[in-house]
Amino acid sequence: MQEITDRIREEARRLLGEELVDVVIGYQQGWDETIATPCFAVQASQVDRLIFDERCTYNLARYLVGREGYLTSRFRPADEKPRVALVARPAAMRAIVGLIQEHQFKREDVYVLGIVDGTPVGIEPDVQVGQIQEDVAKQQEIRARIEELEALPASERWAWWRQEFTKCIRCYACRQVCPFCYCEECIVDENQPQWIGSSPLPRNNTSWNVIRAFHLVGRCINCGECERVCPVDIPLNLLNAKMAAEVEEVFGYVAGMDAEAVPALATFRVDDTDDFIM
Amino acid sequence: MQARLLPQGKLTELVNALIRDYEVIAPRDERSFARIDSAAEMDLRDEKPAMSLKEFFFPEREVLVSYRLGTSGVTLTEPSPDDAARVIFAARPCDAAALPILDPLFNWDYVDSSYVERRRNTAIVSVACDEPCDTCFCVSLGGSPAGTEGSDLLLTPLGSTYHVQIITERGGELVEQYAGLFEDSDEESERQRAQVEAASRSKIVKEVDIAGLDKTLDFHSPVWETVTQQCIDCGICTFLCPTCHCFDIQDEGSPDAGERVRIWDACTFYGYTKAHAGQPRPTHDRRYRQRIMHKFRYYPENFDRTLCVGCGRCITHCPVSIDLRQVLEAVKE
DSSP states (O other): OHHHHHHHHHHHHHHHHTTSOSEEEEEEEOSSTTOEEEEEEOSGGGGGGEEOSTTOOOOGGGGGSSTTOTTTOTTSOGGGOOOEEEEEOHHHHHHHHHHHHTTSSOGGGEEEEEEEOSSOOSSOOSEEEEEOOOOHHHHHHHHHHHHHHHTSOHHHHHHHHHHHHHTOOOOOHHHHHOTTOOOSSOGGGOOTTOSSOSSOOHHHHHHHHHHHHHHTTTTOOOOOHHHHHOTTOOOHHHHHHHHHHHHHHHHOOOTTSOTTSOOGGGOOOTTSOOTTOO | OEEEEEEGGGHHHHHHHHHHHSEEEEEOSSSOEEEESSGGGOOOOSSOOSSOGGGGTSOSEEEEEEEEEETTEEEEEOOOOOOOOEEEEEEOHHHHHHHHHHHHHHTSSSOOHHHHHHHHTEEEEEEOOSSOOTTOOGGGGTOOTTOOTTOSEEEEEOSSEEEEEEOSHHHHHHHHHTGGGOEEOOHHHHHHHHHHHHHHHHTOOOOOOOTTHHHHOOTTOTHHHHHTTTOOOOSHHHHHOSSOOOEEEEEEEOSSEEEEEEEEOOTTSTTTTOBTTBOSSOSHHHHHHHHHHIIIIIHHHHHSSOSOOOOOHHHHSOTTOOOHHHHHHHHHO
């Protein structure tokens, strides 16, 4: 891991020193030795803050997009778009692929300091700064949990999800941490008309969480950030992983694999299966 | 100090006795406090629940009025008052301390009757923290892992027994009500209690000096932009905070029948106080600044109290590990 840290610092020093980028987004030590937090290095003197190890899990692609994103900020004139280098774990690279597909920015807008784990990431990093182990156990666990839920009768499964959604406090951390939740105005914030009630009633919470899952169909790249940040431990990623599996089965499409591909739900083929229509 | 002792074996008995006579709220799991129907449902782990006690006084959703359109016009119904006698058991001293800080706000230019009613009907029995978390910094806000503010009784674990400090008249009445369970305290127990508190205090290693912040916090400081870069604008820090109290009012239902409700709102949300003219704080540095200025400057100016008890939830649960202690240090400079 120290090698990865060294490599990131070396690249960051070069990129900032030669003024090739304006900011390097990576990880730094957080409030104690067990915690990492995002780092925004803007000058060569700051690069020694950058670290990489097992604590550094956040999907930093989130900072590229949205109202205040580095590449899409509407508070900065278009000609002042900063040149950004991003320390990208595999999930962040897949997110970058999806965001390019959705025309949020172009591949050349972000300098990718990639960390690979052998899984496909859909883009060539500008520099590969390290290699980590794929978290196979975690993916297996997600599949096992989905299978477990699917074994339940639909009514029990629904009751289980309703119970989970009851816990929701509507802090929207799931949305805010998600690289794909970059909408100018989220449907849950619209109030003329108000599609989804704002108060944390079970019915409103269910609408919110289900609609968010639907909006991520064919887009979510399974970084798991929504589930990680949820303060009341709703297993949100199960919804997303299940929808991703459906999309793969029905359309043969996996998100975050090909920046040139048209996203599954943004296109139509006459031979698309329609057997899900009852 | 008025005090008694409660043998550890009697704790369950006390809680079950309370449940027979009161609505009892206690820590239920790592997520929240909740109403319990048996002492066995209580979870006395070291870590405090993610949610504070605030929801039991200032609920996340509260009906202000119900309406129904009938043939003879509109009928408005106010909710019946929440007047059940309650005991919050095993509160955290920091959560309890938050309530006297909020009292002047909810009794300010508008007296919030439902909050006031719930405060009046609720006794608070806190348990001193002997293992503070690494994000706790109550001592920096004038509190303590064994702080008494806001509590009616404070239990301090002394091994085989709990030291029970009687803080208020209501606390004294509770002890009298279940007098058979308690024993007299003695000098040795008092000494042990002080030791537990001192040991616990010494485990809080990261403090922040807030002296003078109410005068020096600078609205125009360039630091706000850098200290808030990580912020992703979610509501975790405000919703989990025992003192954050901003709310929104919404109408729910159909034109024929529905409810006007008060729900929690967060200054970290983009839509917070958005009006026709737009969003007064369009970027997250301004929103986060509002949160800090409100807690450490505006609230002290209005109510002479800092709007923070150092519970550390905003640090523990921040999705991107923003540390309020570090932010305060940075904005002071």
